[in-house]
Amino acid sequence: MLNLSKSIEKGMIRFFRTTPFFLPTICLILGIFLAECTSVSWFVIPFLFVGIFVFFFLRKKFFKNECLFPLKKEVFILFVFTLIGFSLVRIKQELPKRLVYEEKKIFVAEVVSSPKKTAKSVSVVVAIEKMKEDSVWVEIPEVKINLYLLDSIETENVKVGDKIIFKEKISLPKKNEKIYGFDYAQYLHFQSVFGIAFLRENAYEIIPQKPSFSLETYASKVRQQLQFQYQKIGLSGDVLHLAEALTLGYKDDLSEEIRTTFSVSGAMHVLAVSGLHVGIIFSILSFVFSILFLKKRNRFVRIVQTILIFIALWAYAVLTGLSPSVTRACFMCSVLLFCRLMNLQSNTMNALFFAAFFLLLKDPYSLFSVGFQLSFLAVLGILIIHPLLQRVFYSDNRLVKYVIDILTVSLAAQIATLPISIYYFLQMPTYGLLSNLIVIPLAPIIICLCVFALIISFSSFSTLYLLLGKIISFLLEFCVRSLSFIENLPNSSLKIGFHLEEVVFLFLMISCVLWFCYSKSKLSVFASLFSILIFVNFNTFHFCKNKQKQQELILYADKGNFSYSMKQNDSLYVFSKNYQQLHRSASNHWILQGDYYSVVEKPFKNQFVYDGKRFLILDSFYDLRNKFVEKPLMVDYLIIDKEAKVYLNKLRFQIKAKNLISTKDVSYYFDQKLKSWAEKNDVDFYSIRQENEFIMN
Numbered sequence: 001m002l003n004l005s006k007s008i009e010k011g012m013i014r015f016f017r018t019t020p021f022f023l024p025t026i027c028l029i030l031g032i033f034l035a036e037c038t039s040v041s042w043f044v045i046p047f048l049f050v051g052i053f054v055f056f057f058l059r060k061k062f063f064k065n066e067c068l069f070p071l072k073k074e075v076f077i078l079f080v081f082t083l084i085g086f087s088l089v090r091i092k093q094e095l096p097k098r099l100v101y102e103e104k105k106i107f108v109a110e111v112v113s114s115p116k117k118t119a120k121s122v123s124v125v126v127a128i129e130k131m132k133e134d135s136v137w138v139e140i141p142e143v144k145i146n147l148y149l150l151d152s153i154e155t156e157n158v159k160v161g162d163k164i165i166f167k168e169k170i171s172l173p174k175k176n177e178k179i180y181g182f183d184y185a186q187y188l189h190f191q192s193v194f195g196i197a198f199l200r201e202n203a204y205e206i207i208p209q210k211p212s213f214s215l216e217t218y219a220s221k222v223r224q225q226l227q228f229q230y231q232k233i234g235l236s237g238d239v240l241h242l243a244e245a246l247t248l249g250y251k252d253d254l255s256e257e258i259r260t261t262f263s264v265s266g267a268m269h270v271l272a273v274s275g276l277h278v279g280i281i282f283s284i285l286s287f288v289f290s291i292l293f294l295k296k297r298n299r300f301v302r303i304v305q306t307i308l309i310f311i312a313l314w315a316y317a318v319l320t321g322l323s324p325s326v327t328r329a330c331f332m333c334s335v336l337l338f339c340r341l342m343n344l345q346s347n348t349m350n351a352l353f354f355a356a357f358f359l360l361l362k363d364p365y366s367l368f369s370v371g372f373q374l375s376f377l378a379v380l381g382i383l384i385i386h387p388l389l390q391r392v393f394y395s396d397n398r399l400v401k402y403v404i405d406i407l408t409v410s411l412a413a414q415i416a417t418l419p420i421s422i423y424y425f426l427q428m429p430t431y432g433l434l435s436n437l438i439v440i441p442l443a444p445i446i447i448c449l450c451v452f453a454l455i456i457s458f459s460s461f462s463t464l465y466l467l468l469g470k471i472i473s474f475l476l477e478f479c480v481r482s483l484s485f486i487e488n489l490p491n492s493s494l495k496i497g498f499h500l501e502e503v504v505f506l507f508l509m510i511s512c513v514l515w516f517c518y519s520k521s522k523l524s525v526f527a528s529l530f531s532i533l534i535f536v537n538f539n540t541f542h543f544c545k546n547k548q549k550q551q552e553l554i555l556y557a558d559k560g561n562f563s564y565s566m567k568q569n570d571s572l573y574v575f576s577k578n579y580q581q582l583h584r585s586a587s588n589h590w591i592l593q594g595d596y597y598s599v600v601e602k603p604f605k606n607q608f609v610y611d612g613k614r615f616l617i618l619d620s621f622y623d624l625r626n627k628f629v630e631k632p633l634m635v636d637y638l639i640i641d642k643e644a645k646v647y648l649n650k651l652r653f654q655i656k657a658k659n660l661i662s663t664k665d666v667s668y669y670f671d672q673k674l675k676s677w678a679e680k681n682d683v684d685f686y687s688i689r690q691e692n693e694f695i696m697n
Contacts, residue, residue, distance in 0.1 A: 021353035024081045028357060031085025032364045035093070088364040096172075096194035098140045099128065104169045106132040111162045112144065114220060121148040125193060126164055145170055145195035146188060149204065158206060160220075166204035170195040178557055178692045180589035190368045219318045223248050229457045230450075234469035239476045245271045246443070246476075247450045249320035258480065264493040265483040266414075266429025267439045274375055278329035280444045281316055284451065285309045306341045310334055328375050331355030352379055370424050374417050381416020382409055388517050403437070410436035419498065419506040426497045426591045431486050438482045446475050497592035499542055505535040546594045553610045555639065555694035557664040558582050562619070562641050566610055571598045575605055610696070613637060616655065618644040624654050632656040640674060642666050648677050659684045661694055 109126035116123045128143045147164065173185035173196055188196070227244055235243055241253040251259075251271060262268045270276070289305045317330045335351040356376055359366050366372045389408035395401045410433055414421075422428055429435070453468035486492060498506065509531040516524035552567040556576075563576035563586075572595040576582045579601050590596045606617045616633070618624070619641040638657035640646070642665035646654075660678045662671050662685075671689050678685035688694055 018347050019350045019353060021350055021357050023078055025353045025357045025360070027078045027081035028085040028360050029367060031082040031087075032089050032360065032367050034082070035086045035089035036368070085360070085364060088361070092192060092365065095143050095192075098143055099145075099170055099195060100131065100133065101172055101195065102169050104167060106165070106167045107170070109145070109147070109164050109166070111158060111160055111164065114160060115149075115158045118148070121150055121198075122158065123148055124158060124164075125191075143195075144193050145197060146193050147204075148196070148198045150199065150201045157208070159208075161209045163207040163209060164204055165207065166197070166199050168197045168199055168203055170197045179554075179695075180556075180586045180693075190365045192363070192365060219321070222319060223250060226454060229454050233453050233457050233465045233472075235473060238480065239473045242271075242476050242480070243446075243450055243472060247277070247447055249326070261480065261483050261487050263425075264427075264429060265435040265486040266432025267435040267483055269374075269378075270439045270443055272371070274326060274371075275329035275332075275379060276440075276443065277320075277447065278313065278316070278326055278333060280447050282309070282313060282333050283444075284448060285312055302341060306337050310337055327359060328352075328355045328372075328379075331358065332379075349383055352376065352383070370420075373420055377416045377420065378413040381412045381414075384514060385412035385415055388514070406437055406440050407433055410440065415510065419503045419510075422496055422498045423500070423503045426495060426588050428494045428496055430491055430494060431489060435483055435486055439479060442475060442479055446472060446479075449475070495591045495596045497588070497594075499538075499592070502535065502538050502542065505531065505538055509535045543594065551611060551697070553694075553696040555661065555663075555688060556582060556586060557688050557692045558585055559664055562617070562639075562663045562665065563604075566608075567595065571600055573600050573602050575602045575608075577604050615639065616657075617641065618646055620645065622646075624651070627654065629654050637661060639663065640666065642670075648673060651677070652681055657683060659686065661686045662689060664688050 108129045108131075110129060111124050112127045113125040124147050125144055126147050128140045128145060130137045130139050132138075147166070149158070172194075173188050175185045176183035188194075226248060227240075227250070230240055230243055238255060238258055241251075241255070242258065244250040245254055249272075254271070259268075259271075262271055286309065289309065313330050313333055317326045320326050332348070332351040332355050335354055336348070359372070386409055389412060390405075393404045393408055395404060414432055418428070449468055449472050453465050453472060456465040456468065459465075509528070512524065512528040512531040516528045550567070550569055554565050556563045556565070558576075558581065561576060561578045561581045563574065563578075563582045565572055565574045567573075572590065574582065587596065590599055606619070606621050608615050613636040614634070615637045616635045617639040620643040623645040625645050625647055632653060633655045635655060635657045637659045638655055639661045641663045660674060660683045662674050666674070666687075666689055668689070671687055675685050675687065677683075686694055
């Protein structure tokens, strides 16, 4: 046992020395989580500091073996990093308090993002500069909101840097309290956007500004020029949009069919410009400069080569929009370049945590970005899991070894990202390894050809760049057809959902199994078995909990499409006027409840019986305005939709109900009238508009 403790201590000390950014990054993440996920106030920090101070001086009395605490003097520094993470989030949380919400004020703001067209408006993110309150202008720096401008001729020329003066109330985004659907408020929160406002045509004025140099604006112009060059070399349609996504990170024009094909087949990561693409660009640049400076290997040439590669990498990062995955990869490559220049021993693991540390310092909310999490976990998995897989699957044959490397790298990244991929996307590509065997070898070839074709397209060698365009089109079409074939294979994507607790325990299980693979110690065997047992128990608990709901009725708050479902035994019967619309919004909830594969679509019915209770839905199907009945219809639940043709003063003579429910689409005014009517007639009232979906177990 003593030898085991010493070996653990030596291993930890060696790891901390070779990866000095590991603990600061973990502490920074801990501080961010503490601030975002708890209501801990500022005054708790001094008490926490005192507690750590006491622990530092009394640890020898409680812990004779200090192998678990090898860093003695650095404990206060680590606490400072935790405090920094906590403070960064608390500062961001204080920003919206500078604004006045739900009151019409005059605001001056600057456009900070390129406009995006929606169905009837143009969406732009603006930074509030000042607000007029009681005839006094109040400065409000660093607060961003999302403006929706009614689409007009004036909005077509909005660009980054323009000023907008508007008079309107700013609202806080409403959190999604439904059991299903996308939480837009949370998304804006993690984008540091603290309000929304809808502006009519005469409620704002756009003041164009003289174009000043902006990296974002310049990168956008260059990207547009390169898109034009792609058309020049003969790319069009889906092939053009794929090339733009693969090399420039521009995915707005991708069709839903292409997105689905790449997603279901497990190759979506190729379209998201990430470390793979940066690695390819880095390899191309290193190869080109090594040929150019083949005969000159002095220090000056090495410095120039490093600077040029550094500039080219970050120019590519800016060109693709500075996404978290690209920024992380550029950080890592920059560290490796610097280490190579200074003849220092480079540590890829330390470079990874170095990149994470500074990205989180810049924006702590990056931690909650799906792209950030997937990117770092994928690289971490490749660094830790890939060496283990290489030992198991080894071959001296070069071709076999190349294929094995592709498969093992892909498998390592998939294992590391599996928990959060299932948590966020609620699906698992079954043939992901097969897809990566096709797209990973093709991606470097296509990117190299695209770069070469773009360079030549500015010259007069039209025959050459048109030929390259045909080769690129052929490779991209081959890629799409191959992935489409994989997509259509049986069970190409499994619909599966994990709750947050299951994700945590699955990560714990993977970590313990990796510990066993590296150490082979008895303690790691016990930890692995224990973690597997906990994960299985939690999974079984959620499964049994869902199965206990043998009967359940849900009236959905699906805007513009009132729907309901009835769960009976092992089947979920869904009654909807537009099933596809409901499926898009509610399918994630069905997956988490384990009902996705038992959903049965049924024609919409205005009358039904559930658990002995009679339900009646009033919509355009019934017209009770001039209908006379001798005896009122007896129902337990009366549901009124927005298209209901009814007079409330006659309703109690036509229908006698114990409960009244208004749907999501009922106007606020009519909703209040229904509430007053229910109170007068001693009827229980429930508003789906106010309370979201109605659930009866």
